[in-house]
Amino acid sequence: MAAVPGSPATAELGFAAVDLDREHRQGLPEIVYAPGKQPHEITGIVAALLEGSRGPVLVTRVAADVAETVQRTHAGGTYDAPGRVLAWRVPPAGPVSITVVTAGTSDGPVADEAAAVARAVGLGVTEVRDVGVAGLHRLLGRVDELREAEVIVVVAGMEGALASVVAGLVGAPVVAVPTSTGYGAAFEGVTALLAMLSSCAAGVTVVNIDSGFGAALAAHRLAYQLNRAVPAS
Amino acid sequence: MAAVPGSPATAELGFAAVDLDREHRQGLPEIVYAPGKQPHEITGIVAALLEGSRGPVLVTRVAADVAETVQRTHAGGTYDAPGRVLAWRVPPAGPVSITVVTAGTSDGPVADEAAAVARAVGLGVTEVRDVGVAGLHRLLGRVDELREAEVIVVVAGMEGALASVVAGLVGAPVVAVPTSTGYGAAFEGVTALLAMLSSCAAGVTVVNIDSGFGAALAAHRLAYQLNRAVPAS
């Protein structure tokens, strides 16, 4: 099979094979998803990442008590409680920002994750909260902010209409995050997901249900390109 | 079993048992759904209805050639081609009107059915077409008309966001009709259906996919009550 350029490295921990090459390929070390991992496993992976990379090291969806346990071994981390993100070596906010727009207060935790991850990987974050379409004037009153936005993350559950409305108002990239807010026919976020994929506003892209993380990483990919286009001269 | 008040009548045609009591119960004779019925069956049922009732007689989803065949036996009917509705004894428009709002041009045939059925049962009809949320100013430019509306029928496919947006702008009854417009994740109207049922705007009601007929009849029920409230003095 064809040789692949570069020289990747893996930290074999037995219970995990940490991808130490990812920072080289994608400008960001591997990120640790906490659910299903033991605190000592998280601690071990974090150790490998802190040692084997130079950029920010993140653990997502981590409970406060687990975060505290891990921080006992690895000092210097900061824990974002609303977003449930634990991070080390957070860079200062770079030249690219995302604007996180939420439909309702129940969508808050997903927006919090998007914001926390975004900040931890060096993106600026602006928030426009509780502007669901049932009271359209709340959104229209903030159109100017939206038109200034570089990348917009729309977080909405129920019928997810906000994604279409926002995307119709701006030319910037719109990443839609369906949330599991709602009941019955909202089907734990599936309805919002399908609605966002079927948006009448062209060029909306969608990530998994409740994945504030996914939206932040999609934004990081955009920032990675924007940064390439505008070197931090 | 308990006796039921009134004295219902049924026209037994062998292939059908026509409900001649419906006009008495609901203010409107039974309506004939053409698909799956032979032209001679439609002709026979129409004969029973014209004879056994006094109000409008309607055949829905009827093709032009079938309509023509039926009209040869039963003169005096009018055929609404866009809405595919054949009707006799259409009353003049009564005091109640519906406003049919569509998201896009592909939703037209469903709106046409809603409008044709509504007119044939004595409702006034106003139309606001192609005001989907991807170009929100088109809708906002017509808010005054919407706020004047007595009953609003919102016809939309894809993500069906228009229902939420319209219902957020007005206090009148909103009947949402999901359409099978769209592809892929629009799932033949299922996504719009679920989205409308999950609307963040309170008090939206929903009828079956592509059922302009259902929306018109729901409006007729509302008109039936409004008329009771305001007798045609």
Place this chain on the structure above:
Amino acid sequence: MAAVPGSPATAELGFAAVDLDREHRQGLPEIVYAPGKQPHEITGIVAALLEGSRGPVLVTRVAADVAETVQRTHAGGTYDAPGRVLAWRVPPAGPVSITVVTAGTSDGPVADEAAAVARAVGLGVTEVRDVGVAGLHRLLGRVDELREAEVIVVVAGMEGALASVVAGLVGAPVVAVPTSTGYGAAFEGVTALLAMLSSCAAGVTVVNIDSGFGAALAAHRLAYQLNRAVPAS
């Protein structure tokens, strides 16, 4: 973008942007959905609504202990325990009434929510309970009441057949509320939902699963129009 008539107001609380214009648009202030909100958040939003509007202020799906907490700050509210609705400034019952019909005793809590919300927004409420179609004479014995009804809300789970049967008996608007009653093939209310949407009785409209709230608000929209038609001279 086109200017929109009127001058909407929003109470920006940080965690929420309360729509103070809604009463003007829809004749009813924004209603607070309790799940997912902290007691202090509910208290804050209620404060904004009590101050910024004149009509009834409601919190739905609120547990008794949370209701008590909120009432400590905002005296004068009344808590409807079966319907889990907390309300202030409840108006006297207006000229429009709804008739809530349930199929079985398990559908009770959803009917309770419909009734409690309806009362809190000024609608009269009549109840016809436990008249499912397995013992049809129970329903037939109350046909006269149903035929007097102005707006009928049918609450049924399992196969949801009651909606079709009731709608076939009356000409008034019928809002069907599928409930999650049943097991197995009832699929948490989805079967009743689909059945109601596919009703052979024309003009039935449907709201989300278990949404007594949605049915009451749909009725409020109708009452809003009926009231416009018959001014409270």
Place this chain on the structure above:
Amino acid sequence: MAAVPGSPATAELGFAAVDLDREHRQGLPEIVYAPGKQPHEITGIVAALLEGSRGPVLVTRVAADVAETVQRTHAGGTYDAPGRVLAWRVPPAGPVSITVVTAGTSDGPVADEAAAVARAVGLGVTEVRDVGVAGLHRLLGRVDELREAEVIVVVAGMEGALASVVAGLVGAPVVAVPTSTGYGAAFEGVTALLAMLSSCAAGVTVVNIDSGFGAALAAHRLAYQLNRAVPAS
């Protein structure tokens, strides 16, 4: 492996292994389902059945022209066009009858299949057509007939409510056949299927969508037992 009593026979035709023991086990020879089989295959299987059994030989869902082709080789068959059933050696109607009840005219073809298969296997057949619940008096006017019925087959599409209503009125076995009548949320019969499985009327049993055949065979099983109980003395 344990020996099984009896001495089954199979006609190996290469393209098919005809079960010649079935008549012995179940009181009825194997029945041929036509779709997907070539006329010469049907002819061959019929030959094996006519020779290897003594009871009625049936081909179901067979088009008129194919039936004609097969009859050229095997004279003496009769073709029921509405039910699309071709049969030889049809017995006279035995002591057991089924009553086939349909909701609407579109459910006719499924009822026709049920009736044709039932007659061809020696059951009496009574029909009660077009008594859907939207005009309940049509059904109530025939309650006496239903209460006389030995086995009731309810054929209904859309929301399938008729099965619950009928089953609530009688104590006899009720076999429900959901049909693919309807559109949108009727999901090609799935909604009626789920509704019938979730019936609030106890003891309803259900067969596959559009399977008039299945209902007739279920009735045959009942008749087989009833006949055992009351020998044709």
Place this chain on the structure above:
Amino acid sequence: MAAVPGSPATAELGFAAVDLDREHRQGLPEIVYAPGKQPHEITGIVAALLEGSRGPVLVTRVAADVAETVQRTHAGGTYDAPGRVLAWRVPPAGPVSITVVTAGTSDGPVADEAAAVARAVGLGVTEVRDVGVAGLHRLLGRVDELREAEVIVVVAGMEGALASVVAGLVGAPVVAVPTSTGYGAAFEGVTALLAMLSSCAAGVTVVNIDSGFGAALAAHRLAYQLNRAVPAS
């Protein structure tokens, strides 16, 4: 509306409308489904049934402690713990029996409910347990028993193949009960349900997932007819 023969009675308890006519229509009083009802509600309904009917009075899916509470008011009941059925006035086993066949030990509770309900309504019960098709000789070793059976209830989860295999071996009525046994692609009984509905063995009928109750009641309907055919001379 047409008068319905007979003179039905309803016990209006406020929280429930007990159908006291059901025994007359169906040969069996209304049966009480315990989940979602308060002990005092069950006690009240049982009182109405014991007073207003003569046949067996049953409460299903009732926990042992609730059963005990209800029995304190209504002595003379018997509680079947495995089947979770509480019953009064259980008749002696009549001339009709059912044979309950299970695929595996996990299907036991559903079979227990079927057996307990069947016994409480006067049916004889035979059991053939743990004869799933993975060890086919277990079933084949009991074919004689199956061929003697009057009505067979097949209880199976996972892929539900047992229903097809049993139905292929006998001519008697087969009522299939899918169970929620299994995981992953078994989808809580949906796979067994669909498989049973699609059975290659003709004439199988199906009831809801985990509904031992439904199967017993379907058997009761058959027994009701068999008893009519063979009067208890």
Place this chain on the structure above:
Amino acid sequence: MAAVPGSPATAELGFAAVDLDREHRQGLPEIVYAPGKQPHEITGIVAALLEGSRGPVLVTRVAADVAETVQRTHAGGTYDAPGRVLAWRVPPAGPVSITVVTAGTSDGPVADEAAAVARAVGLGVTEVRDVGVAGLHRLLGRVDELREAEVIVVVAGMEGALASVVAGLVGAPVVAVPTSTGYGAAFEGVTALLAMLSSCAAGVTVVNIDSGFGAALAAHRLAYQLNRAVPAS
């Protein structure tokens, strides 16, 4: 309601309300989706767009004969047959390029649409075809190209694994387009859609099934921002 900045324009054609403000909001005029529109309607909308905007005017999913008809009225358009895109005023390729990667030859038409739309709105296009993961060396042999890419559009059906593999290799934005390639469990693209949404490679975004158009427009949004960041000095 709050005034919205700017002064949007709409061309009211009766059958359509063309959004002439979109170019101002999003840097691209409204795009015409041909299915469901009559040729004369397309011609009319194109007229409005050519007159009311300055940028490229596109019609997508348009058949060759319809394209020819429309071009008779509006000369100067070019028709991309593989992508089924008809366009006027196509700008020269700007500074931003997309790389369209396909898994197999059956994914070609969707990739063609993405490429044609992208070119017509001024994006450069590079193609990497038929590099599905069943023969991984084909993809690995082109890693250098992928790492040079500015925006990657991955077009894949069946299990859609290519999206994860590509996204794991690069840091650039990856827009995944599921296609309806495959059969059975591929469920017309739904499986690829869900798989892409569940990708283990972080930051992948997804558009609707078979929507090459959606991916191109998502890329246009990125380019719009990249162009803002790097003015075409």
Place this chain on the structure above:
Amino acid sequence: MAAVPGSPATAELGFAAVDLDREHRQGLPEIVYAPGKQPHEITGIVAALLEGSRGPVLVTRVAADVAETVQRTHAGGTYDAPGRVLAWRVPPAGPVSITVVTAGTSDGPVADEAAAVARAVGLGVTEVRDVGVAGLHRLLGRVDELREAEVIVVVAGMEGALASVVAGLVGAPVVAVPTSTGYGAAFEGVTALLAMLSSCAAGVTVVNIDSGFGAALAAHRLAYQLNRAVPAS
């Protein structure tokens, strides 16, 4: 990235990138799936495969006329009409055989594909047809053959019970192929698929709906290992 051993080759045809390394990796050249490919594309890919590999070259799901066209350029191929497989350089049957078992005659085409592909890649093929479980003795009469089988492919639609029954009788590998035979609740093969995945007989593996091809290739993988274990000394 880590170098991969070996030196893969790809034939770049523009419209396709033919994997010429596959024979080296898997003992079998790439196989061409005809649907969606033009005859000249198939001809081109076959040319590349005939030249770039030494083993059998196959085209599957190819219509007779397309096969004829391709054979005009590449003589020496043989076309299996029932299995719709076109093949060159078919090896003699090797030491490993598969036994293809079908439930009914409608499953024939899928079994034909499995057999044709298997033969074309050097496997022996035995067939046991039409032994569905509705007439179990047909299968039991052939248990000896099944117990001799090296790899069993069970092809069944509807409820797919045959897979469980066969797998319970033998210790050999069983690959189950669900087919789209059946209607209604059979859901185009989905029910059989889920049933096979939920089989109570341990160790059954499953391939895609109607994929006789997939089963044959799975068998080839096993033969590949068996051949490694028993060199063709």
Place this chain on the structure above:
Amino acid sequence: MAAVPGSPATAELGFAAVDLDREHRQGLPEIVYAPGKQPHEITGIVAALLEGSRGPVLVTRVAADVAETVQRTHAGGTYDAPGRVLAWRVPPAGPVSITVVTAGTSDGPVADEAAAVARAVGLGVTEVRDVGVAGLHRLLGRVDELREAEVIVVVAGMEGALASVVAGLVGAPVVAVPTSTGYGAAFEGVTALLAMLSSCAAGVTVVNIDSGFGAALAAHRLAYQLNRAVPAS
């Protein structure tokens, strides 16, 4: 019915009918699935198996405390905690090995079950952990091991892409196990399941979600044949 060769034995325990013939038919005694069984039931079944067979006796998905209870009666068993498997008479590893490959650490428990069952039935086990495709070099670095593997079990959740990638790299049998790892659109393993069934790499077979057990048994069937081919001379 045809006699079946052999003389099967069943241990009738009342609550279970233990298949003592299975070892003879399949080379492995029946395996006990613990969930839903009482400890004394497990103890009883194990007794029957230890006495009635000679091979390994296994209990799967058994909690540590239950295992301890059972071991008090039946000494000599060993409990594999990660795989939750309790076993007696574990044979030494035979000549056939499986290689268990996992995508991520969350897939560990399913891989543990596969490994524990495999070892307990006499298979060798090799593990390749945490080589998901998001860091492809981890997998590519171990291609040599994979190419040595006799049977590969791929355990992956989320989008399940690893199965396709691994199957594309090797010629050996690949059994794919979808896991319920992931959230939202991963749908508890359904997405991985469908993706694996739709794999673009030919010849992948699939077992139920999270069924490490199923994969190990499928491997046992392969080993059973490989052992037949290469007698343990």
